[in-house]
Amino acid sequence: MLEKIAPFFIGFIILCIIAEAVYSAKKKLGLYEIKDTWTSIYFGILGVVTRIAFKGINLLFWIWLAALTPLKIETSVLSIAVLFLLNELIYYWFHRWSHEIPILWATHVNHHSSVKMNFSVAARTPFLNAIYHILFWIPLPLLGFSPLDILAVETISFFFAFVQHTTVIPKLGFFEWFLNTPSHHRVHHAMNEEYINKNYGNVLIIYDRLFGTFKAEQHQPVYGITKNPIRRNIVNITLHGWKELNKKS
Ligand SMILES: [Zn+2]
Ligand SMILES: [Zn+2]
Secondary structure, eight states: OHHHHHHHHHHHHHHHHHHHHHHHHHHTOOOOOHHHHHHHHHHHHHHHHHHHHHHHHHHHHHHHHHHHOSOOOOOOHHHHHHHHHHHHHHHHHHHHHHHHSHHHHHHHGGGGOOSOOSGGGGGOOOGGGHHHHHHHTTHHHHTTOOHHHHHHHHHHHHHHGGGGSOSSSOOOGGGGGTBOOHHHHHHHTBOSGGGTTOOOOSSBOHHHHHHTOOOOOOSOOOBSOSSSOOOSOHHHHHHHHHHHHHHHO
C-alpha cells in the first residue's frame, strides 16, 4: 500500500512547493530563496534515500521483535487508533530528546538550518537520525502490534508533518487545540527566546500540552537557530552539528 501512496504524496509535496513559491513571487513575500531551496532539496533527496534504505531494516527488526512476544493485537479500527496515539507519544520523546541530547541534536539540527519557513524546509529531514530512530519504536512490536501496521502509521504520520511548514496557512481555530498546526510548528522552528524548545509534536499537539512544552504563536517568529548560525554551504550544514559537538567535548 505504501509503495502506491508514496509517489502520490511526493507529487503532492512538489506541487505545493511550486504553488507556494509562485504565490510568494507574485505577492513579493520573499518566502523562498534559490540557494536555500536547493539546500532543502539536497537534504530531501538524502532523506528519501536513507528512509527507503532503513525502512527495510526497521521492518525486518520489528518482525523479529514481534516474533519474540506472546502478545498479538489483531488489526482493527481501535488497534490503529491506539497505535496512532502511541506512535505520536514515541515521536514526541524522539523529537524532544533530539533537541535535548547533544549527540542527537547534532543530527537533528539539519532540520532547523534554514532561516526561511516554507514547504521546502520540510524536506530538510535529519537523515542521519535513521540510525537511532529504530530504537525508539521497539515497544510497539513488543506490545503485539503488526509490523506492517506500525510502518503504515509511522510513515503516513511522517508525511503529514510536511503541511506544517508554511507561513501562508493562518491559525486554524478549533484544530489548534489538538493538531500540530502550521502555527504551532512555526513556533518550533523559531529562535525567539520564548519559542525555543517548544512544540515537539508530530500530527498531534496533545503531548506538548500534557508534558509542558506547548507554546502558542503570539509574536512573529524569527526562524533558524540562535548559536553559530549556519552558513548556506551544503557540506557545512551537514557537518555543522558534529563540529559543534566536537568543540564542546
Ligand atoms: Zn525539531
Ligand atoms: Zn519542521
